[in-house]
Amino acid sequence: xxxxxxxxxxxxxxxxxxxxxxxxxxxxxxxxxxxxxxxxxxxxxxxxxxxxxxxxxxxxxxxxxxxxxxxxxxxxxxxxxxxxxxxxxxxxxxxxxxxxxxxxxxxxxxxxxxxxxxxxxxxxxxxxxxxxxxxxxxxxxxxxxxxxxxxxxxxxxxxxxxxxxxxxxxxxxxxxxxxxxxxxxxxxxxxxxxxxxxxxxxxxxxxxxxxxxxxxxxxxxxxxxxxxxxxxxxxxxxxxxxxxxxxxxxxxxxxxxxxxxxxxxxxxxxxxxxxxxxxxxxxxxxxxxxxxxxxxxxxxxxxxxxxxxxxxxxx
Amino acid sequence: xxxxxxxxxxxxxxxxxxxxxxxxxxxxxxxxxxxxxxxxxxxxxxxxxxxxxxxxxxxxxxxxxxxxxxxxxxxxxxxxxxxxxxxxxxxxxxxxxxxxxxxxxxxxxxxxxxxxxxxxxxxxxxxxxxxxxxxxxxxxxxxxxxxxxxxxxxxxxxxxxxxxxxxxxxxxxxxxxxxxxxxxxxxxxxxxxxxxxxxxxxxxxxxxxxxxxxxxxxxxxxxxxxxxxxxxxxxxxxxxxxxxxxxxxxxxxxxxxxxxxxxxxxxxxxxxxxxxxxxxxxxxxxxxxxxxxxxxxxxxxxxxxxxxxxxxxxxxxxxxxxxxxxxxxxxxxxxxxxxxxxxxxxxxxxxxxxxxxxxxxxxxxxxxxxxxxxxxxxxxxxxxxxxxxxxxxxxxxxxxxxxxxxxxxxxxxxxxxxxxxxxxxxxxxxxxxxxxxxxxxxx
Numbered sequence: 001x002x003x004x005x006x007x008x009x010x011x012x013x014x015x016x017x018x019x020x021x022x023x024x025x026x027x028x029x030x031x032x033x034x035x036x037x038x039x040x041x042x043x044x045x046x047x048x049x050x051x052x053x054x055x056x057x058x059x060x061x062x063x064x065x066x067x068x069x070x071x072x073x074x075x076x077x078x079x080x081x082x083x084x085x086x087x088x089x090x091x092x093x094x095x096x097x098x099x100x101x102x103x104x105x106x107x108x109x110x111x112x113x114x115x116x117x118x119x120x121x122x123x124x125x126x127x128x129x130x131x132x133x134x135x136x137x138x139x140x141x142x143x144x145x146x147x148x149x150x151x152x153x154x155x156x157x158x159x160x161x162x163x164x165x166x167x168x169x170x171x172x173x174x175x176x177x178x179x180x181x182x183x184x185x186x187x188x189x190x191x192x193x194x195x196x197x198x199x200x201x202x203x204x205x206x207x208x209x210x211x212x213x214x215x216x217x218x219x220x221x222x223x224x225x226x227x228x229x230x231x232x233x234x235x236x237x238x239x240x241x242x243x244x245x246x247x248x249x250x251x252x253x254x255x256x257x258x259x260x261x262x263x264x265x266x267x268x269x270x271x272x273x274x275x276x277x278x279x280x281x282x283x284x285x286x287x288x289x290x291x292x293x294x295x296x297x298x299x300x301x302x303x304x305x306x307x308x309x310x311x312x313x314x315x
Numbered sequence: 316x317x318x319x320x321x322x323x324x325x326x327x328x329x330x331x332x333x334x335x336x337x338x339x340x341x342x343x344x345x346x347x348x349x350x351x352x353x354x355x356x357x358x359x360x361x362x363x364x365x366x367x368x369x370x371x372x373x374x375x376x377x378x379x380x381x382x383x384x385x386x387x388x389x390x391x392x393x394x395x396x397x398x399x400x401x402x403x404x405x406x407x408x409x410x411x412x413x414x415x416x417x418x419x420x421x422x423x424x425x426x427x428x429x430x431x432x433x434x435x436x437x438x439x440x441x442x443x444x445x446x447x448x449x450x451x452x453x454x455x456x457x458x459x460x461x462x463x464x465x466x467x468x469x470x471x472x473x474x475x476x477x478x479x480x481x482x483x484x485x486x487x488x489x490x491x492x493x494x495x496x497x498x499x500x501x502x503x504x505x506x507x508x509x510x511x512x513x514x515x516x517x518x519x520x521x522x523x524x525x526x527x528x529x530x531x532x533x534x535x536x537x538x539x540x541x542x543x544x545x546x547x548x549x550x551x552x553x554x555x556x557x558x559x560x561x562x563x564x565x566x567x568x569x570x571x572x573x574x575x576x577x578x579x580x581x582x583x584x585x586x587x588x589x590x591x592x593x594x595x596x597x598x599x600x601x602x603x604x605x606x607x608x609x610x611x612x613x614x615x616x617x618x619x620x621x622x623x624x625x626x627x628x629x630x631x632x633x634x635x636x637x638x639x640x641x642x643x644x645x646x647x648x649x650x651x652x653x654x655x656x657x658x659x660x661x662x663x664x665x666x667x668x669x670x671x672x673x674x675x676x677x678x679x680x681x682x683x684x685x686x687x688x689x690x691x692x693x694x695x696x697x698x699x700x701x702x703x704x705x706x707x708x709x710x711x712x713x714x715x716x717x718x719x720x721x722x723x724x725x726x727x728x729x730x731x732x733x734x735x736x737x738x739x740x741x742x743x744x745x746x747x748x749x750x751x752x753x754x755x756x757x758x
Binding site: 049050051053054056057059060061063064065067068071072074075077078079081082083085086087088089090092093094096097100101104105277278280281284285288289292295296299300302303306307310 | 372376378379380382383384385386387389390391393394395397398400401402403404405406408409411412413414415416418419420422423424425426427430431434483484486487488489717719721722725726728729732733736740743747
């Protein structure tokens with residue numbers, strides 16, 4: 001692997017990490033809106049209502065980066081996942097519709113704001129599940145038939161590490177949501193849920209990667225558990241509930257995991273380097289990523305600086 | 316039963332049609348919001364702030380649906396036409412990629428502008444965010460149009476080698492920024508988009524002017540004046556750019572030119588301009604022919620020069636000839652809008668208050684619908700005129716399409732979702748723009 005290829009994989013992993021981290025805040029919000037609407041809705045709306053647009057933008061960023069990174073892999077991915085991609089975009093459209101109308105319509109229609117936010121939460125969890133299934137199958141390759149370009153969901157879910165990966169992630173984010181959205185109710189239980197989720201996820205990941213990369217898991221496990229542990233103690237709770245800490249730790253967790261997996265996909269059957277484009281596009285993409293990535297970093301830094309300084313401080 | 320290729324085409328066309336409605340509204344609103352906030356800062360008139368906030372709220376809603384439909388299109392492009400994306404990604408991906416950064420600028424600037432409005436102490440700093448939104452929306456449109464220009468006039472790789480071997484060689488990833496049709500298409504797309512947006516806003520303000528009275532009616536009238544100036548300037552530039560775009564077709568896409576002009580035989584002088592005309596059974600019916608006009612428009616003032624004809628190409632490569640009618644609708648609708656805008660513009664210059672006349676109010680409302688019809692007709696002419704190619708003379712839609720039959724049921728559900736949710740959204744945008752008396756007194 002050349003230095004340029006290595007760097008491009010690093011960028012791709014980083015974009016995915018930031019996208020997934022921001023998306024995970026919506027997954028957490030979704031679960032909280034469904035289970036603890038009254039206790040959490042004000043806190044959630046303050047954070048999610050401006051940021052859900054950024055999640056969508058990062059999703060597009062990641063998709064276009066993948067298209068540029070591995071163009072000749074696109075037909076394979078498109079045929080294998082076509083029903084799931086279309087289902088994903090259908091649910092994605094519904095998610096946007098629910099949150100927009102929840103935010104703007106309020107009480108004027110027959111459906112209430114609370115119902116709309118709960119619907120948003122529900123479809124966001126479906127989106128998260130679809131994303132995790134696609135991601136898990138990309139790593140493990142279970143259920144994917146590369147000769148016939150098809151994906152068998154039942155085969156995928158009947159392999160316990162795959163199902164465990166989805167369930168483990170659900171537990172992790174439900175647990176972490178307690179500190180992120182400052183939920184007092186059941187906060188002691190949140191640690192047990194996160195620990196159990198991390199255990200399930202780690203075992204699944206070890207099986208996914210045929211026991212090759214388990215040493216990469218130490219840091220992600222530590223990073224994931226720091227916050228719920230700190231949330232248990234009075235003196236550290238304030239820091240555990242700092243959203244910036246979560247955003248940094250989760251980005252590192254996902255980034256490290258993603259970088260460990262790449263360049264192999266589908267249980268090692270595909271090496272993405274074989275699908276990289278010509279060198280002219282690679283160099284141009286590299287330059288664009290450096291310049292554009294810096295600009296995005298500045299925009300985001302300004303946004304979060306402003307948010308935490310003006311909005312979060314006024315709580 | 317539809318075959319998957321036709322379904323892919325239909326599905327994508329519908330998605331694009333809906334996406335463009337929101338893009339147009341977003342681009343137009345971004346400018347109006349900025350104008351009204353600046354007016355408020357300068358005059359401190361509360362009406363302007365109310366209007367700026369209303370427009371900003373409508374902008375956020377339109378932007379939210381625009382980004383949703385845009386994201387769906389990003390997914391649809393690679394899932395419905397994977398082989399197209401495989402080629403485009405190896406040659407022309409940069410505008411797509413850079414567009415993401417423009418999209419970030421637009422997103423972050425807009426959410427800060429709208430959600431954190433009252434947290435800004437410096438009014439000009441807040442207003443500056445609206446400028447960033449304008450830059451972001453316009454840049455996104457410019458960059459995405461570059462991909463469309465690439466589809467019309469591919470560049471940046473060895474096309475002959477690709478056609479014979481299927482391999483992509485001699486790639487120049489920057490060529491897509493300055494392809495043969497890039498800048499004429501950019502000029503036309505941007506001006507027509509702003510024109511359509513201007514007339515739509517004129518129609519909305521006129522509708523509310525008709526429905527309200529006193530102070531609110533005055534605010535709406537002010538909105539009518541501003542949007543008519545904006546629409547008028549844009550439609551004038553759109554007309555000029557349209558002429559240059561057609562001249563570009565003469566050299567870069569002669570078959571498309573022949574189809575939109577319904578020229579069956581090539582000519583070098585005295586070619587007439589056909590207005591209307593249905594082609595059926597090798598004959599053309601229901602048209603008016605204006606002698607020499609086509610030659611004169613293409614090669615002014617001499618009128619001498621080559622004009623391509625359909626019979627120079629195999630019939631299997633002809634696009635559907637109804638694009639001649641969509642082209643006519645675009646041109647004549649555009650001329651009508653231009654004349655209407657000129658009347659409004661002259662009245663503003665000479666301080667004649669004609670905005671309260673029933674004919675002008677109704678005409679303004681109609682102009683919004685006509686502008687959208689003209690705008691869509693232009694895109695249909697452009698896209699259908701390239702058929703059967705997805706990348707002109709390089710790859711057909713059939714070669715690029717995903718032929719998996721599972722697309723049809725889920726795709727159909729998405730289309731139904733669009734058909735239900737989009738009218739509701741547009742109605743809600745209209746509702747948002749309604750100003751109430753108490754809102755003026757509460758600010």
